[in-house]
Amino acid sequence: MTQPTAPANEASQEELPRQHRHYTIGELARMFEVTPRTIRFYEQEGLLAPRREGQKRIYREKDRVRLKLTLRGKRLGFSLAEIREVVMMYDAMPDGNARQLLRLLEILADKRANLERQLEDIRLMRMELDDVDHRAREVLRSLGQED
Amino acid sequence: MTQPTAPANEASQEELPRQHRHYTIGELARMFEVTPRTIRFYEQEGLLAPRREGQKRIYREKDRVRLKLTLRGKRLGFSLAEIREVVMMYDAMPDGNARQLLRLLEILADKRANLERQLEDIRLMRMELDDVDHRAREVLRSLGQED
DNA sequence: CAAGCACTTTACGTTAACGTAAAGCTCGTC
DNA sequence: GACGAGCTTTACGTTAACGTAAAGTGCTTG
Numbered sequence: 303m304t305q306p307t308a309p310a311n312e313a314s315q316e317e318l319p320r321q322h323r324h325y326t327i328g329e330l331a332r333m334f335e336v337t338p339r340t341i342r343f344y345e346q347e348g349l350l351a352p353r354r355e356g357q358k359r360i361y362r363e364k365d366r367v368r369l370k371l372t373l374r375g376k377r378l379g380f381s382l383a384e385i386r387e388v389v390m391m392y393d394a395m396p397d398g399n400a401r402q403l404l405r406l407l408e409i410l411a412d413k414r415a416n417l418e419r420q421l422e423d424i425r426l427m428r429m430e431l432d433d434v435d436h437r438a439r440e441v442l443r444s445l446g447q448e449d
Numbered sequence: 450m451t452q453p454t455a456p457a458n459e460a461s462q463e464e465l466p467r468q469h470r471h472y473t474i475g476e477l478a479r480m481f482e483v484t485p486r487t488i489r490f491y492e493q494e495g496l497l498a499p500r501r502e503g504q505k506r507i508y509r510e511k512d513r514v515r516l517k518l519t520l521r522g523k524r525l526g527f528s529l530a531e532i533r534e535v536v537m538m539y540d541a542m543p544d545g546n547a548r549q550l551l552r553l554l555e556i557l558a559d560k561r562a563n564l565e566r567q568l569e570d571i572r573l574m575r576m577e578l579d580d581v582d583h584r585a586r587e588v589l590r591s592l593g594q595e596d
Numbered sequence: 597c598a599a600g601c602a603c604t605t606t607a608c609g610t611t612a613a614c615g616t617a618a619a620g621c622t623c624g625t626c
Numbered sequence: 627g628a629c630g631a632g633c634t635t636t637a638c639g640t641t642a643a644c645g646t647a648a649a650g651t652g653c654t655t656g
Binding site for chain 4: 601610618619
């Protein structure tokens with residue numbers, strides 16, 4: 303599967319639009335503050351599929367976006383399996399059959415419901431944090447007054 | 450939010466002060482759709498501290514609320530350690546010294562920042578889900594039209 | 597040409613958050 | 627008094643999501 307020698311003098315010009323930039327694994331890692339190991343792991347889990355140049359992974363804009371979405375999903379508490387579910391079906395969409403598409407819609411509705419519940423959870427937790435914050439400040443104030 | 454069921458038939462006299470009720474581990478488990486094992490685990494991790502009656506655990510209103518908050522935190526992706534951090538400091542508040550209180554405020558600000566980021570994440574992910582949903586429906590529609 | 601990076605694969609290790617099984621008490625009931 | 631339901635402890639097992647170490651490849655720079 304080793305790609306034969308790449309075209310010799312392709313780079314060296316700066317006029318490539320952002321869209322067509324490509325990244326090394328280290329660049330992406332620094333960009334998103336994760337380790338290369340994490341990125342390789344996501345590939346192994348089917349969330350990324352970078353090109354290879356010889357042995358090295360080459361990430362393009364699409365991959366960068368995928369990684370961004372993946373990390374966002376993670377911050378919201380989705381598992382990699384859940385994220386993959388959406389991402390892969392999204393890719394299979396153009397030529398997907400009706401049953402697959404309906405399944406995708408199902409999944410999307412599910413995720414959305416999840417998000418709505420999270421919004422409510424955030425609202426409630428905010429109130430509680432406010433409350434605790436308030437009490438703590440009051441105790442602090444009273445400490446400052448005596449003595 | 451588990452709104453208590455509306456007062457049934459008893460006209461005026463029946464007060465059910467939820468305050469003084471106590472629960473078994475199984476009741477709580479069914480109530481929140483978790484296993485008893487989970488509840489015992491949270492106790493072991495210092496998030497709950499139910500009374501004992503003989504050998505059996507007795508949970509009171511305070512414990513129920515704690516469990517509710519813990520599970521909410523979990524849904525938002527907080528680790529048990531993070532949740533404990535807030536919960537324990539909250540308990541230590543009344544007699545807490547200034548340094549501890551300031552630390553608590555710090556933690557609270559941190560959690561709040563986290564929530565704000567999650568709100569933004571949710572907003573973005575909603576848009577993306579909408580987008581995918583829209584495309585999927587279009588493909589479906591086109592499938593229905595041909596043939 | 598040696599040294600130093602940045603990348604690679606392989607593979608075992610680790611942590612959080614439980615699951616699950618075994619073995620035993622206690623209480624009401626048939 | 628045997629039984630099942632529900633509780634208990636102890637302890638080993640499991641899964642997800644990486645961490646970490648070892649050993650090798652390829653470029654470029656002093």
